Amino acid sequence: MTYEEVTVALHDAISKDDTLLIENLIAELQLADLAEFLLHETSEATLKLLTHLPLEQRAEAFAYLEHSKQAEIAEQMSEVGLTQLFTRMNSDERADLFNLLNEDRQQSVLRRLAKEEREDLRRLASYEEGTTGAIMTSDYVTVPAEVTVSKALEIVRQTAPNAETIYQIYIQDSEQRLVGTVSLRQLILAKPGADLDQLMTTDLVTINVHEAQEEAARKISRYDILALPVLDDHERLVGIVTYDDAMDVAEQEATEDMHKGASVGPLDESFGKASIFNLYKRRVNWLVLLVFANILSGAGIAFYEETIETYVVLVFFLPLLVASGGNAGSQASTLMIRGLATGDVGARDWGKLLGRELLVSVSLGLTMAATIAGIGFWRGGWDIAQVVAYSMLAIVIVGSMIGMSLPFVLNKLGWDPATASAPLVTSIADIVGVLIYFAIATSILNIGMA
Structure with missing residues (x-):
């Protein structure tokens, strides 16, 4: 039977409380697949299904569960059952579970463990989260x-x-x-x-x-x-x-970097189980900050109000140009953040990479400028074509330089380069892009500003 067929049959067996069929179906599943099935079950149902497994397999299947799920189930287990589970788990997984328990449950488990296991558990559970000690195991030869x-x-x-x-x-x-x-x-x-x-x-x-x-x-x-x-x-x-x-x-770490790349704070639990308030809290801060940052784009547009009034056609190209700078910057930032994360590049490589990115961005800018120049000529004639072409070239180059440099700057300051996320780079590139675009337009079209 396939995984899907087994899980459908298992749901049916659970609804009928057919113990023998439940045990036979569980035996057909890999323990990792069983943990995937249990992820969508209630804590009570999960605990009941785990009791159908021999203790060794129960401990292994339990270790596959998410920590939040483990904590829920552990709270419902008897002291004897929880201690038995601890004695069969790998030392590192046992320490992780121990840190999820409240103090009373911790002391209850420690009292029931053998002295050697108790001392090993205390030692492994004492290491700070995020350190190598927190993920190591003492089960070696x-x-x-x-x-x-x-x-x-x-x-x-x-x-x-x-x-x-x-x-x-x-x-x-x-x-x-x-x-x-x-x-x-x-x-x-x-x-x-x-x-x-x-x-x-x-x-x-x-x-x-x-x-x-x-x-x-x-x-x-x-x-x-x-x-x-x-x-x-x-x-x-x-x-x-x-x-x-x-x-x-x-x-x-890849998940955390992806979240930071989208200006999302670290979630306390998996995305599928995150509460509405948790998702709101992890997203709102950056969005509010970026709103204020984007006000500067509006200020730039207001500064060049006379230029816009004289050549309204310029507004048609504004979203296209600033988005291109943001996109180019996001690409450069993503490549750089990943290179720093994997150790492929370091701070010493900044000069070489900046020079290479300059050549790449010039090539990209020229290509995109040639693409947009024809539309500019069609919408407003030769002068507008020059404005949008030169602006595209400059905006793509500057956006790429911002995207390439910002992760390096943050890394030098001791911050996580992933903070140089796509929304942040895009917002900065938007502000600079607006100023570049209207400055070039004012210069080429010879418009005097009030």
């Missing part, structure tokens, strides 16, 4: 540096069942400092009596526990590794960030 291959394999067999990944084995010295890594493949193929310190790789890619989670995701992508070791300030191994966690961070 380590071996001492002085052991042989056969001893290392014995340790791996003992600890691997609780590890999130065993493709890389981390090697520590007597003070718990990370000194190297060895792959499981290397261990299996090496001679049993070989010393581990002769086999391990010491050229390590690591990250500090307090660094931003975006940097962890960037390193995993750049060096194409499955897991990134996380060190504390004393170079001791305290966790790893796995590839799937890095993908979640990358998705989250």
Whole structure:
């Protein structure tokens, strides 16, 4: 059965309270698909369906749910059931859930956990949101540096069942400092009596526990590794960030950048579940600020009122010209913001990129000017054709320069370059475009201003 067929049948089984059919249908779904189905169910129905799964699968399916959904379900679970769920979840996911609970529930869970689990949970939950420590897991395999291959394999067999990944084995010295890594493949193929310190790789890619989670995701992508070791300030191994966690961070950051690119503040929950007030609150600030910014465009038009009165035909081209500058600026800004976000370009590249963008914008402006000149000639003759052609060229060039430069300026000031969003760039380009257009028109048409 397809996913759609299973979900339709599952809804029917739920309405009939057919327990056996529910369990059979749930068994046909991948846990990620089950989580997608549960996303649209009530918290009560979700909790009831999860109880049809074995505890291990229940914990895995629960981890796929959105945090807001997890918090709702956790509040309805018994203390015993919630503690059982904690004991089966991966350490990083367990810490995330722990931070969603109120203080009373947190203390209740901690009292029921074994000492080692309790201390590990407290440590992982203590890291500041947005840092690498907040997304790392403590479920990994380590071996001492002085052991042989056969001893290392014995340790791996003992600890691997609780590890999130065993493709890389981390090697520590007597003070718990990370000194190297060895792959499981290397261990299996090496001679049993070989010393581990002769086999391990010491050229390590690591990250500090307090660094931003975006940097962890960037390193995993750049060096194409499955897991990134996380060190504390004393170079001791305290966790790893796995590839799937890095993908979640990358998705989250891409979403935030897209929201900023549209001048939308970060949402407290998913868009589909966001309240009307939350959506209003995250959008209104920038829109109000941009209203006041666009007043300057009106002031520019008022300043050139005599020019407009003399040549009313100029108004016909005004929206077209200023929109072209805004569009060109938005394109340049989007390319630059993404380049800075991926590390493709840096502040040191500003001069080179500005020069390249100037050549590109000149080419674009000439093309668009040639396109609009004919319409200008048809609407108002040769003089109007010159005005709109020169204005188009200048406005596209200036708009592109604004879009290219603004992310660099914000980055230099320590702000997020994504703040140089399309609405902001467009508003600035509109103001400048109005002034350029009517200044060129007044000059070419020899109109004296009052």
